[in-house]
Amino acid sequence: MTVMEFESIMKIAAAVVAYIVFAPLLGGLLAGIDRKITARMQGRFGPPVLQPFYDVLKLLEKEPITVNASQDFFVGCSLLFMIITGCMFFAGLSLLLFIFSLTTASMFLVAAAYSSNSPYAQIGAERELLQMMAYEPMVLIAAISLYLVKGMSFNISDIAFFEEAPPGIILLPGVFVGFLYILTIKFRKSPFDLSMSHHAHQELVKGLTTEFSGKTLAMLEIAHWYENIFLLGFVFLFFSNGTILMAVIGVIVCLLAYFLEVFIDNVNARMKWQFALNSAWIVALTFGAVNMLVVYYRLFGGGV
Amino acid sequence: MSIVFSLILLPAVVAVALLLVKGDQARGVLAIAGSILIGALSIFLTVRFFTSGSMTFNLNENHEELAEFIGYAMMAIEIILAVVIFALGIKHKKYLASLLAALQTPLMVWFEFSTGKNIEVENALYYDQLSIIMALIIGIIGTLICVYALGYMKDFQHHHHDEADRRPWFFFLLFLFLAAMYGIVFSNNLVWLYFFWEITTLCSFFLIGFTKTKEATNNSFRALIMNLFGGLAFVLAIILVGRNGVLELSGLLQMAAYSPQIVTPPLILLVFAGLTKAAQMPFNSWLLGAMVAPTPTSALLHSSTMVKAGVFLILKLAPAFMMTNSSLVSAGTLAMMVGGITFLMASCAAISQSNAKRVLAYSTVANLGLIIVCAGTGMPGGIWAATMLIIFHAVTKSLLFLCVGTAEHNIGSRDIEDMDGLFSRMPRLALFMIVGISAMFLAPFGMLVSKWAALESLIYSSNPLVLLMVVFGSSVTVFYWGKWLGKMLAIVAKRENIQHNVHKEEWSSLGSLVALVIAACITFPAFSKRLVEPFIISVYGGLLTEENLQNFLLGSENLYIMMIMTAVILLLPMLFLGKSNKRIMPIYLAGAGLNDNLKFMGSMQKETEFSLRNWYMEGYFAEKRMNLIGIIATVLVMVYIFSSVAAVVFRGGV
Numbered sequence: 001m002t003v004m005e006f007e008s009i010m011k012i013a014a015a016v017v018a019y020i021v022f023a024p025l026l027g028g029l030l031a032g033i034d035r036k037i038t039a040r041m042q043g044r045f046g047p048p049v050l051q052p053f054y055d056v057l058k059l060l061e062k063e064p065i066t067v068n069a070s071q072d073f074f075v076g077c078s079l080l081f082m083i084i085t086g087c088m089f090f091a092g093l094s095l096l097l098f099i100f101s102l103t104t105a106s107m108f109l110v111a112a113a114y115s116s117n118s119p120y121a122q123i124g125a126e127r128e129l130l131q132m133m134a135y136e137p138m139v140l141i142a143a144i145s146l147y148l149v150k151g152m153s154f155n156i157s158d159i160a161f162f163e164e165a166p167p168g169i170i171l172l173p174g175v176f177v178g179f180l181y182i183l184t185i186k187f188r189k190s191p192f193d194l195s196m197s198h199h200a201h202q203e204l205v206k207g208l209t210t211e212f213s214g215k216t217l218a219m220l221e222i223a224h225w226y227e228n229i230f231l232l233g234f235v236f237l238f239f240s241n242g243t244i245l246m247a248v249i250g251v252i253v254c255l256l257a258y259f260l261e262v263f264i265d266n267v268n269a270r271m272k273w274q275f276a277l278n279s280a281w282i283v284a285l286t287f288g289a290v291n292m293l294v295v296y297y298r299l300f301g302g303g304v
Numbered sequence: 305m306s307i308v309f310s311l312i313l314l315p316a317v318v319a320v321a322l323l324l325v326k327g328d329q330a331r332g333v334l335a336i337a338g339s340i341l342i343g344a345l346s347i348f349l350t351v352r353f354f355t356s357g358s359m360t361f362n363l364n365e366n367h368e369e370l371a372e373f374i375g376y377a378m379m380a381i382e383i384i385l386a387v388v389i390f391a392l393g394i395k396h397k398k399y400l401a402s403l404l405a406a407l408q409t410p411l412m413v414w415f416e417f418s419t420g421k422n423i424e425v426e427n428a429l430y431y432d433q434l435s436i437i438m439a440l441i442i443g444i445i446g447t448l449i450c451v452y453a454l455g456y457m458k459d460f461q462h463h464h465h466d467e468a469d470r471r472p473w474f475f476f477l478l479f480l481f482l483a484a485m486y487g488i489v490f491s492n493n494l495v496w497l498y499f500f501w502e503i504t505t506l507c508s509f510f511l512i513g514f515t516k517t518k519e520a521t522n523n524s525f526r527a528l529i530m531n532l533f534g535g536l537a538f539v540l541a542i543i544l545v546g547r548n549g550v551l552e553l554s555g556l557l558q559m560a561a562y563s564p565q566i567v568t569p570p571l572i573l574l575v576f577a578g579l580t581k582a583a584q585m586p587f588n589s590w591l592l593g594a595m596v597a598p599t600p601t602s603a604l605l606h607s608s609t610m611v612k613a614g615v616f617l618i619l620k621l622a623p624a625f626m627m628t629n630s631s632l633v634s635a636g637t638l639a640m641m642v643g644g645i646t647f648l649m650a651s652c653a654a655i656s657q658s659n660a661k662r663v664l665a666y667s668t669v670a671n672l673g674l675i676i677v678c679a680g681t682g683m684p685g686g687i688w689a690a691t692m693l694i695i696f697h698a699v700t701k702s703l704l705f706l707c708v709g710t711a712e713h714n715i716g717s718r719d720i721e722d723m724d725g726l727f728s729r730m731p732r733l734a735l736f737m738i739v740g741i742s743a744m745f746l747a748p749f750g751m752l753v754s755k756w757a758a759l760e761s762l763i764y765s766s767n768p769l770v771l772l773m774v775v776f777g778s779s780v781t782v783f784y785w786g787k788w789l790g791k792m793l794a795i796v797a798k799r800e801n802i803q804h805n806v807h808k809e810e811w812s813s814l815g816s817l818v819a820l821v822i823a824a825c826i827t828f829p830a831f832s833k834r835l836v837e838p839f840i841i842s843v844y845g846g847l848l849t850e851e852n853l854q855n856f857l858l859g860s861e862n863l864y865i866m867m868i869m870t871a872v873i874l875l876l877p878m879l880f881l882g883k884s885n886k887r888i889m890p891i892y893l894a895g896a897g898l899n900d901n902l903k904f905m906g907s908m909q910k911e912t913e914f915s916l917r918n919w920y921m922e923g924y925f926a927e928k929r930m931n932l933i934g935i936i937a938t939v940l941v942m943v944y945i946f947s948s949v950a951a952v953v954f955r956g957g958v
Contacts, residue, residue, distance in 0.1 A: 067891050067901075068795045069884040077876060084869070094862055096756050100747035101869075103782060107746060107789070114790030117725075117797075117901065118891040119916060122790070126919045129786045136779035144763065144771070154760070210892055277924070281776075289772055296768045 012091045019090040019229070020083060027225025028052045034262050041266045056221050062214035067116045074112035075216050079223040081105035086230040092157025095143040098230075099136075105227075106132055109208065109220070116211040124208030128195035130273055134280035135182035141288040145175045146237060148295045161242040168238040171298075174291030176238050180257060181283045185276065186231055188224075189265035192276045202270040232258065305361045307349050308429055311439065312486045315342055319479035323472050332454050332809075335475060339447035342482065346443025353436050354834070358842065360427035360492065360554075371428060378499040379416060382409055385506055389528070398525040404532035408539045412498070415543050420495065423551045428493040430554070433839035437691065438489040438616060441698045444820070446482050446609060448813045452706050453478060453600035455807030459713045460598055464515075474514060478604060481507040485609045489616060492553050494545065498538050501581070501613065505531040508610050511601045512594045523593030530587045534580030534614075541573035553620060557843075560624030567624060569949050571635035575618055576942070579639070582614030582672045585646045586935040591669055595661045599709030602661060603702045606668045612694060615675045619690050623843045625682030633948040637767070639680030641941045644770035646673035648777040649934030654784045655925040658918065660708045660718045663784060664701065667744070670777065671697050671751075677770055678758045684840045684848060685761030685856035689754050691836045692828065696743070696750035699824050703817040704740040707733060710810050714802055720788055721917060725796025730803035732811075736818050738792050743821050745785040748869035750825045757858050787918050794916070797901040825870050829863040 032049035039046025048054075066072055085101040088094075106128065113125035143154065149171045150159040159168075169176055185192040190199060196207040212220060232254040239250035318338035325331050363371035386409035393402030431439070457471050484507065487500030505528065513524030545556055548566060560567045583591035594605055605611065618639055625636030647670045654666035671693065678690035710733055711726065712718040727734040743749040755778055762771045824831075837857075841848055854860075890897055896904040898911060906912035 064886040065889045066884055066886040067889055069882045069888070070793075070795065072884055072886070073877070073881045074793075076880070077873075080876075088865075093865065094859075096759060097747070097862060097865070100752055100756060104747045107782075107786060110786055110790060111793050115793045115795055116891055117794040117916065118893075119914060120892060122794075122916050125790055126787060129783050129790075130919075132786070133779050133783040136782065137776050140759070140775045140779070141772075144759070144775075147763065152763075205892065205894070274923075292772075293768055300766060 015090045015092075016087045019086050023086060023229040024222055024225045027228045028056070030228060030258060031225065034258070037259070037262050038266055041263070052221070052225075056218045059214055059218035059221070064214055066213070066216065067118065067211045071112050071115050071211065072216050074108045074115060075212065075219050078105050078108035078112065079219045079226075081108060082223040082226045086226050089156055089230045089233055092155055092160065094154040095146065095156055095159065096140075096154050098156065099139055099143060102227075103132065103136070105223075109223075113208045113211070118211050120205040120210040121208060123204055124195045124206075124210065127273060128208055130277060131185050131192065131195055134192075134277045135185045138178050138182040138280065138284040138288050141284055141292050142172075142175050142179045142234070145172050145288075145292045145295060148292070148299055156237070159237055160240045163242045165241065167241045167246050171295055172238065172291055174287040178283045178287035178291075179234070179238075180260070181287070182280055183231060183235070183257065184261055184264055185280065187228065187261050187265075189261050191264075191268040191271035192280075193265075193270060194273055194276060197270065199270075305359075305429065307345060307352065308361065308431060308486075308490050311342070311345055311349065311443075312483055312490065314338070314345065315479045315483035315486065318342075319476045319483065322479060323476040325472065328458070331471070331475065335450055335454055335479075338479065339450050343443045343447050346439045349431070349439055350436050353431065353433075358432040359430060361429040362426055363428045364424065364426065371425075375416075375495070378496065379413060382412065382499060382502065385409075385502065389506075389532075393525075396521060396525060398529070401525055401529050401532060404529065404536060408532065408536045411536075411543070412495075412539050415539070415546060416495065419543070419546045420551065423546060423549055425493045425495075425551050427552060427554065428496060429490050430492045431490055432842060433835045434616070434619065434691065435489045437695060437835055437839075438612070439486065441612070441695065442482055442485045442489070442609065445698050445702050445817070446485070446604065448816055449600050449603045449702060449706070450475070450478050450482075451809055452603075452709075452813035453598075455809035456598065456600055456709055456713070458807065470514070474511075474598070477507050477511050477514075478600070481511075481604060481609055485613065488613050494542050494551050494553060494556070497553065497617075498535075498542060501538060501577070502535055504581075504610055504613055505535060508594070508605055511605070512597045514597055514601065517596070520596045523590070523596055526593050527590035530580050530590045533587075534577040537573040537580075538577040541570040541577070544570040544573070557621070557624050560627045561845075564624075564627045565952075568634060569953055571621060571624055572638055572945060572949055574621060575635045575639050578614040578618040578621075579642055579676070580614070582611050582618070582676060583669050584614075584642050584673055584676065585649060585669075585931070585938040588646065588650060588669045588931070588934075592662060592665050595659075595665055599661070599705060599712065602665070603705035603709070606665065606701055606705060611668065611672055612698065615672055615679065615690070615694060618676050619679040619687065619694070622679040622682050622687050622690070625680060627682075633945055633952075636680045636682050638941065638945045639676050640765065640767055640770045642938045643673040643676030643680060644767075644773035644777075645934055645937045645941070646670065647677060648773040648780070649930045649937075651777045651780040651784070652925045653927045653930035653934075655780065656920045656922055656927050656930075657784075658720050658920060660711075660720050660723070660788075661705070663720070663788065664704055664708065667781075667784075668697075668701060670781070671701075674755070674758060674774065674777075677774065678761060681761050681765040681767075683761050683764055683856065684844065684853055685757060686765070687840050687843070688832070688836055688857055689757035689761055691839065692750065692754040692757065692832070695828075695831065696754060696824060699817060699820045700740050700743045700751065703736065703814065703821055704744070706810070706814055706817065707737045707740060710806055710814065711737075714805050720791055723791060724915070725794065725799045726792060727794065728796055728799035729801060730806075731801070732803055733806070733814075734792050736814055738789065739818055739821060741785055741789045741792065743825060745781050748825075748866040748873065750828055753828070753858070753863070753866055760858065761856065791918060822874065826867060829860065829867060832857075832863070 031052040035051060036046045036049055082105045085098060085105055088098045088101055110125045110128050113121040146159050146168055147154050149165055149168055150162040188196060196209050197203045235254050235257050236250040239246050239253055321334055322331060325334055386405045389405035390402045393399060461469055484500045484503035488497060491497040509524050509528040512527050513520050550556060550559060580587045595602055650666045650670035654663050657663045657666060675690045675693045678686040708718055711723060715722055744751050746752060762774060837853060841853060890899040891901050893904045898904060903911050903913050
């Protein structure tokens with residue numbers, strides 16, 4: 001092993017460890033800020049910024065009950081794979097591998113809900129599957145588009161630090177808009193919070209999470225924090241090109257994107273599932289696919 | 305050469321023996337012994353391959369008479385079969401089948417006596433890495449299905465006890481099928497390939513019509529007619545290739561390298577034949593119709609043999625696509641467009657199905673479409689993905705079919721809705737099914753790895769439209785597998801365990817297949833290194849070295865990550881699943897539950913049992929609509945490509 005190789009491995013290890021340790025802290029903090037902003041938008045004072053952490057700590061102390069012996073296993077696996085997915089992202093592995101791994105993490109959650117055989121949980125699980133079907137084309141299109149403009153590599157490290165091209169956003173504005181659109185689904189924000197919602201007034205009991213309690217619910221919350229961080233990381237990829245300036249801009253845009261999602265959440269009520277599926281696919285086909293085709297033909301020439 | 309010959313002949317001999325044997329026990333012994341022998345011979349061939357490499361067999365040097373005899377024997381059998389089809393078509397008033405038989409066989413005989421006999425076929429048989437992979441699939445999975453069929457057909461006969469016992473005929477067809485499949489994967493002589501191709505068509509015709517109900521007869525003729533169209537295209541392709549003095553598959557591929565214009569028409573015809581056999585739209589209805597047959601038939605047709613013959617042929621032709629794909633009117637474009645449309649529309653149609661076998665059928669059609677898309681790219685990455693998909697699909701799908709067959713015989717239904725609480729009623733079977741379903745669509749398992757490779761190779765295919773079809777199709781796939789998986793995982797209270805009724809043969813086949821699925825998911829990097837990569841290098845001749853092949857494949861570090869993930873995902877449930885020391889509480893039923901997870905207090909104080917149903921989205925993914933869109937789109941593609949080629953051929957001459 002050469003010194004260079006050793007250095008790069010250490011860098012990857014540091015990134016992964018930093019992600020595992022800091023992502024939940026950052027994610028929880030963002031959730032706290034989210035609740036504060038939401039409260040202000042609704043004319044309330046809102047809970048302290050650290051409230052999500054207090055909530056999780058409280059959940060951990062609840063009486064350990066469950067509806068069957070296997071549900072907790074699936075939620076635990078979902079958390080584990082959410083962490084693994086994030087590690088793949090920050091280790092700079094393939095973007096496609098990352099997307100597929102995310103699907104597996106989500107499937108574990110769906111499995112947990114189904115295993116309870118509870119009517120409310122099952123409706124939530126089916127809606128979660130619907131949401132996956134709605135957002136996945138756009139996520140894949142975003143990955144392929146980034147591949148095309150970033151020197152034909154799916155490796156996240158190559159995409160993030162590719163210096164020979166302008167930031168992805170310059171060539172991929174449509175894809176970026178499309179990605180922001182489906183980010184609302186991924187962040188579980190209204191109008192697309194079909195499978196589980198933070199807004200009690202529009203929820204079917206508690207959707208996917210109906211049968212979760214105590215530690216199980218805490219695990220889910222933590223998984224959510226991990227997930228939100230790497231989703232923002234995906235947004236960052238549209239801006240990053242290895243320079244410090246673009247990195248700063250990228251972080252600012254990530255925060256703005258998060259604020260935008262909170263805002264959308266507060267000005268919308270939950271829509272029907274048909275709207276989620278139709279609109280997500282239409283956005284993927286118009287903003288996403290058209291933009292992708294443009295960069296595709298720019299690269300490979302007009303003749304098929 | 306003797307191994308290759310015996311692999312083709314042995315299943316045929318076993319088949320004839322099974323036709324003559326009447327007793328249950330004798331049949332069991334014979335079928336199991338035959339299966340073991342066939343499997344062992346396939347493995348032996350693999351070992352031989354690893355010690356001495358690919359082989360071609362020249363019969364002309366010292367077996368000229370033998371080759372001639374085989375040629376005449378095949379022709380005689382073809383003529384007899386054509387007469388049989390003609391007569392059956394008249395008898396059942398399916399005149400189209402008669403017409404097609406009356407058209408293609410005389411055409412073939414005429415060709416052989418006029419042109420064919422003057423062309424010297426140097427290497428009639430061969431085997432390479434792909435043949436070895438196929439031989440292993442046929443020899444292991446095919447025979448496991450035959451063993452499973454022993455138990456299954458006992459039940460079947462029990463359910464149909466008022467009918468004559470026609471099991472000898474059934475097992476004859478199964479083993480003959482295997483023989484024909486070996487013939488397809490070892491033949492380099494196109495005429496021989498065509499012969500075995502037609503045998504599989506005939507076998508599937510008789511297998512689908514096995515129950516002799518009106519529906520079965522109709523469906524069997526539909527399969528026959530569609531496949532005869534493919535057979536006709538095959539004959540025309542042979543005639544076109546023969547006009548250039550070539551009758552060998554390898555010769556055709558060589559010709560593609562230096563005169564792509566000449567090979568385009570026959571390539572397109574051969575791809576068309578492959579598309580019919582692989583049940584691509586607009587021909588997918590024959591495979592859906594084949595679901596009326598006993599389940600081992602479906603498994604054999606779908607997973608290891610019949611449909612794999614179609615994709616095998618297209619995959620063999622893949623290197624030629626690269627030479628001709630520069631123009632829009634090419635065999636590669638035909639394969640990619642039809643495969644892509646089929647993948648998308650069949651995946652969508654699978655959502656609306658509640659019959660488990662139909663879900664599997666649509667998923668098969670879709671996956672074959674994906675394999676054909678990958679082969680159609682003609683790129684090394686595409687060939688890698690297609691080969692891997694063939695392997696993983698064969699093991700996983702046969703497992704799922706056999707699981708559904710066993711469930712059907714024990715719960716009396718093949719409807720997914722009736723599999724409610726299967727985890728409590730037949731825990732082991734449910735577990736097997738869960739393994740199969742997960743392996744079909746989840747990371748880090750093999751099918752998904754192949755899909756990932758497919759996406760990467762498609763980017764270079766100069767056909768972004770197909771790329772988009774695959775993107776949307778794979779998202780849809782997650783939905784229909786996800787909801788079935790969920791149904792399997794649901795733990796329903798108070799269900800009686802009934803899995804002791806399952807036959808021993810069924811368990812041993814199912815267990816072996818589960819082991820194979822898991823083994824394939826863990827060891828596939830080795831498969832890739834030892835068989836698939838050398839295959840790709842060999843088919844591209846000097847164009848590709850080992851180093852630049854790696855640029856087309858998923859990086860090996862990615863494969864190792866997948867392997868580790870697979871190990872984790874297998875280990876976790878063994879350690880933790882089902883172990884909880886929490887207090888178990890009843891589920892929430894809006895406060896009206898009766899604390900047994902089954903009933904709630906309805907209006908008028910009436911105890912009511914609740915039931916949960918899956919989501920089929922008829923408004924979006926109605927089967928009829930999906931088929932209609934797919935058929936119109938694929939027919940348009942075919943009409944466009946065929947008319948363009950015809951225009952070129954008849955204006956300029958070939």
